[in-house]
Amino acid sequence: MVFRHTSAAMPSELETAMESLIKVFHRYATNVGKERFALSRRQLKDLMENELSTFLQSQKDPAAVDKIMKDLDSNCDGHVDFEEFVSLVVGLSIACEHCYQNKMKMGKK
Numbered sequence: 082m083v084f085r086h087t088s089a090a091m092p093s094e095l096e097t098a099m100e101s102l103i104k105v106f107h108r109y110a111t112n113v114g115k116e117r118f119a120l121s122r123r124q125l126k127d128l129m130e131n132e133l134s135t136f137l138q139s140q141k142d143p144a145a146v147d148k149i150m151k152d153l154d155s156n157c158d159g160h161v162d163f164e165e166f167v168s169l170v171v172g173l174s175i176a177c178e179h180c181y182q183n184k185m186k187m188g189k190k
């Protein structure tokens with residue numbers, strides 16, 4: 082796969098969203114060795130509180146972070162790496178897209 086990076090071209094909306102995902106992850110993640118960056122439970126909690134506050138407003142349960150952490154940490158190493166983090170974003174996006182569809186349907190009535 083070839084990634085061409087042309088600084089002159091404006092990134093598209095989707096490309097900007099992808100870049101944002103990477104930037105947000107690295108704002109909270111730390112190097113956990115061997116050039117691997119990942120989130121600890123505390124870092125995941127901070128990220129969710131600061132970056133997903135609107136979507137996770139209903140999550141008042143303090144055990145929710147532990148549950149989410151457990152669900153995300155698919156290789157059970159105690160950290161959430163970028164791949165595992167993306168699955169959270171994908172899951173939330175799918176849930177939001179369902180809400181979006183419902184709103185569209187309601188709007189058409």
Ligand SMILES: [Ca+2]
Nearest residue numbers: 154156158160
């Ligand atoms: Ca992991």
